[in-house]
Structure formats: C-alpha cells, structure tokens
Amino acid sequence: MSERGHVLLVDDEPELVDAASEWLGVSGFAVSSFTDPRKAIASLDPDAVDCVVSDLRMPHLDGMELLKAITAKDRRLPVILLTAHGDVAHAVQAMRHGAHDFLEKPYDADHLVAVLDRAIEERRLRREISRLRAELDGSAELDSRLVGASRQMREIRAKILQLANFDVDILVHGETGTGKEVVARALHDFSRRAPHRFVAVNCAAVPETIFESEMFGHAAGAFTDAKGEREGKVEYADGGTLFLDEIESMPLNLQAKILRVLQEREVERLGSNKSRPIDIRVVAATKRDLKIESEAGRFRPDLYYRLSTVELRLPRLAERAGDVSLLFTLFVERAARRFGINVAPPSHGVLSDLATRPFAGNVRELKIEAERYALGLNGAGAASSAPGGFADLPSQVAAFEADLIRRALDASDGSATLAAERLGLPRRTLSEKIARYNLRDPRSGH
Template structure:
C-alpha cells in the first residue's frame, strides 16, 4: 500500500492553507504546523511520510528543522520551500541530505509530483528496514529458541508472526518444555518489548491472596493490608502478563480477569475506582482449557477470550535431533557460570542422552548438563528403550545430525575436510546437511 502522509511546516497561513487544500484534494493525509518546534515535538517515531517545510521561519528555521529531523531519522525525506534568494542555501541543504527544494511560487502539479517521488523512496526505505529487522529478529530468535527440528523451526516462525499481533495467546506444553521462554520471546520480539513483562504462576499463590496479588489493594482493604499495593496487572500496564498454569486460577478471579480483557480496566481490592490498563495476556496450560470448561473447572467465556491464538510446544522426546545442540548450550552456560571447563560431548554420551525419555523436558536436560559440568553425574536416569517415539530410525537420524555437526565444528566449515573424514560423496553430504538444517556458514571459524 502506498504511503501518503505529509507534514507541512510554514509560518505563513495563506501558503499553509493552500498547500493543505491541494494535498487533501489529491488524496494525501496532511498535518500542518505553523512552527518548526511544534513539528519536531509531535512528529511520530519512524514517520511513514514526507516533511514539507519553509526555509525562513521565526524561531527554528527549516534548515535547523532538517538537521533535527535527520538526527532522528537520516532517511526521512524533507522538501524545502524557498524564496528566490534562498536557492543557493537550498542547494547546500540538499548536499546535507534534503530530498529536494521548490522555489516559490510553485504549481500544485509540481508540488504533488515531487511529493509522490519522495513517498515512493520513503516506502522503499521503510520496506528495506522491515526486511532487515525481520532477518535480524530471526537470527536473534534462532539463538534463543534453540533447535534444528522441524517442530522448532515451525515454532520460531509462529512466535515471530504472533509477536507482531495484538492478540492474547495460549501456550500448551508439558512441564519443563519452555513455556515461559516462549512467552518472553512473544514479548521481546514485539512492539511491547520496552514495557514490563510480568510472570505469575497461578498454582503458586494461595487462593486467599490471589486477588490482592493480581489486582492490588487499597490501604485497609483487609486485615493486614497496610498501605496501597499495585497489583501485577496494573504494574504491567503497556506490557505483557504471563499467567502460567492458568487452569489453577480460582473461578472468582477468572470473572475479574474476564472483565479486564473485555473492558481494559481493573479495580483494586477495596476500591470502586476503575483503572485503565493496556495489557497483552499470554497464558500457559497443560490441559485443554475448553475441556476444563466443559468439566466445570474453568470459565468457558474466559477460555475463548484467552485462546485467540495457540502455540503447542513439543516435548523433548519428540525432537531428539535437538538434544545435542541444547545439551552443548546448557553445558557451556553452566561452565561459564561456574568457572569450569566445558565437558566434551562424546558419541557414547550422546547415545545415552538420546536413549532417555526426558519426562522433565528441556529443564531436565539443562539440569543433566549442569551436573555433568560439575562432574556429579555422567549418565542420565535409566532409559526405557521401548518407549514409543524412540524408534531406531529416529535415533539414527539424531546421531547422524550430531556427527555432521561435530565434524563441521571440528573443521570450521571446511567441506573438503568433512568429506575426507566422513568418507561421503559431496552430493550425499549436501543432502544430509540440508535435511538436518546445517549450513556451512554456521561453522566458519
């Protein structure tokens, strides 16, 4: 969609009004200012349009405005309106980054033609920025939500998409599967990133304290309520609230949370005053909330309000190909934290890890890596080799991925050296690297 926003800055009312009328009749969205200071104070960050400003004005001149605007956004197109005597000054301003200048008097056709060209350039710049930001976000997310399995690649794509949408999200997954980390990514990679992220485990709060914890209270609202207290929801205004194990929330508090979602306001305990809040709610649950609602353990209307979008986190046993990368990551983190050497991940050790069921998921794997770093444990709990999902083919795939990754790491991405070590044809190695999402550039030393 073409951009069409223009800011006009001119201290002469007749010119300002004439330009505004011309542009509005041509379909532009126009905002006018009589003073450069007013424009600078009100222009939004990443303004998706063009600034049209007179050069000579009382107070801040158009040239000073150009300097200030380009300090905020070097690529913002600024067109200068000049009198005959100001042409050399305007030419110099173009060398300093002004998009163009128009000498008064000018025709509506000339003005509109220049604005359309400037807006086309602005659109290309903003689209290029967006693509770079997306690529940067993907790189950062790859380093946060680790894993090469198809399920993790899908999850990362879903997280990036949902992080940009103003919708509530339900995250479903087993204990230890990383629900809070995913919630944090939804917050950190979205427009609320600079605002509070408040995490609350609904199962960890006694029922008689739940309302005060979530909504806050006024002084004297109940016995022991000394002084006013801001609740978690109010504290998170503008940001994100992560409600873990939301199926444990008392029914009475579910009613109040529903009102917050519907009316975007809350009341502290002991107060009749409504307080406006702007929140995104991310909730995590193990059971299906709609099934809980049908069983009378959860409000159906709240379940529908929360479940605008759903993310399902796969258990670790269903993504064996991620174990080697995760274990190495946790081992490095533990070694750095404790000032120890990073223990090597041998093929025998990897085979043990792949044979375990990991009922505690990623959290259990992290604990195992930490214990090995401390030298306390060299084998995981006894594995059940007959568990479903642990087929020989799946284990072979995971082991093959680790062997490829180890060889690429050892040879710093030197494909010829990897071919010699593994005794593989080039085509076979390429196919295997593609299947396991391994790219040579990941291993360059």
C-alpha cells in the same frame, strides 16, 4: 545440497571413485569426486562440503598432505581416510593430526555410510553451536533463545515473530519443562512492548486468600494492614505483557475476575470503586488441555475461548529428539561458564545415549542433566579448573551447593520459598545464593 550431506571424494583409481560415488549418491549424499587431489584442494569450499573421503596413498599428493591442506582451510572439516592393511599405522598417525576416522580397504559400503552420517552430524552440530555461541555473546536473536533445528522449533520461532506485534492474547500449551515462559518472554521482547515490563505470575503459587489483592491491588483500608494504596500485578504490567503461568490452577471464582479484565481492559483495586484503564498483552500458559478442563467444569469455558484465539502448542522433547545433542552441548557449555570450570565436550556415545532417553521433564530435565555432567556428578563429566584436572576445594563445594539448590528449586516447581524450606535456609540467604550462582530463572525451559 543433499539433506544427508555433501561429500568430497578423492581417490586416484577412477573405477573406485565411480563405484563409491554411485553408492553414496543412491544413499542420499551429494558427491563431488576427484582422481587428482590437487584439483580437489583447489576446488574445496569448506562452507559447501560436509565431509572429505580420501585415499591415503596417491601420486602427486598423498592423504597426509591432503589432510594438512584441508585443515589449513578448515580444521574442523572431517576427513575420513581409506587405507590398505599395511598402512594402518600411517592412518593412526593421520588421526593424531586431525583425521576424523579411517577405513581399511576393501571397506563395507554400509559401514562407510554410517561413518559419514556420524561425521556429518557432528560437523553440523559444531556449526550450529558456533552460530548460537556468537548470538549468545552479542545479540538477542530468537534462535539463541528457542534452540533447535527441528521442524517443530522452526515453526514455533516463525509464529512468535509473526504474532509478536499483534495485540492478541495467546495461550501457550506444553508439558512441564518445554519452555512456556521462554516463549512468553520472546513474544514480549520481540514486540513493540519490549521497553515495558514483562510481569510473570504463577497462578499455582499465589494463595487464593490474597490472589485478588496481588493481581488487582488494593485501596487504603481495604482490609486489615492495608495502610496505603498498592497497585497489583495487572496494573504493574501496564504497557507491557502479563504472563499467567499454570492458569489451569486458578480457582473458578477468580477466573471470572480475570475474564473481566481481559474483556474490559480495565482493573478495579480491591476496596475501590474506581476503574483504571490498562494496556496489556496477556500470555497464559497451561500444561493441561483447557478445552477438556472446561467441558469437565474445572475451567470457565468463556475464559478458555477468550484466551484461545491464538494457541501455541510446544512439542515434547521426545518429539524433537534431533535437537537433544545440540541442546545438551550448549547447556554443558553454559554450565561450564557459570561454574568457572573446564569441561570436555560430550562424546558421540554420550549424545547417542541421551537421544534414546524419554526425558519426562523435557528441556528442563535435559538442562539439569547437562549441569550434572558438567559438574561430574553423573560419572561422565570432566569438570576441572586447576592443573591436573582437579578443582580446588572451594570450587568443588560451590559447584555442589549450586547443584543442590538447582535440584531443590526443580523439586519445588521453581518456588524459592518452598526450596528454602526444603534446604533449611532462610529465604533471603537462598535468594542471595540463587543470584550468586545465576539460578534466577529456574522455571525457564532452556
């Protein structure tokens, strides 16, 4: 099938059918043409056709009857009607019954191509959303986690499945908000280690003074208040995956200790002389180029080379702009479910505008934008959960509170402690609200 789309063309005038078929073919569409609408209906396979273009006035079966027959087979298949000037009122009536658009004859060929592109793009988007919704409802397929139809995302998903069961340490490189932890979790969940723990450590959030104790654990009496033994994050991840986020933030003296763990696959608790063997897979993530950092003396070269046996580079959202519409629509649907509200699907105009925006925060920023849209906070959404299109006051207050918490978490780079300080809330109270509004994973890329 043509990448631009498969068009079913119906018109009772053979000359017009031939001319339009030739033009659409040259423009990159696959075309199936008919002069008899009854034969067109008989041959219609909704799974193989992306759009129907039909004359409104035809013998045997007119455009309105054709529209009804098509919607009976697939109500989401876009139908574009061609009409003479005097039939505009009928065409408008047809749109009320489900037609996608109409063009007056004689129509501009380039305009027809533009209308087809828009209709086919929307159909493909709806198909992809339906597929992903089914996966989200009933499975853990990789496509539903790392969403995107772009070449870059297809390659990332393929590499994850290829590498998941190899016990090799992996370095994930990507800007803030590109989904580094999502990739790390997928590498874990699609591997034989999935039944065991996935332990995430934000290296930038652990104070240097307690880093060694947090990572490697400690023996009883190792320091003041160390009344008993405690296993660290590395031991806790035994059998599973240890995810070291923002590893570029780890102090140089501690990098040497992590390097030894990676090389020896054993850990020594603080204050103990006993080495304990561990079976872990390490995935590290960074938003900086560690090769440049190591050359500048800010990162240990030996640790970099140890981690970079396999390196996955995640694309910026701007590098896969074709995925923006799909991601935004899915995020709006998820937000609507979370907040218990009804939200009108984003219009073509909204999606077109989003595709031109830079989104420095990548997928995370797009997700926040979608949540604000769902809540009606950017002037474009249509949030409602009560008759008349208005939510009751408690629902509106809850939605507003959830948005404030989300923004505070984002401004705090995912740290609930810092977010609690920003909001003037006790840490425990914020944790309860995060759980209530299902904001448990603010650092995930989507």
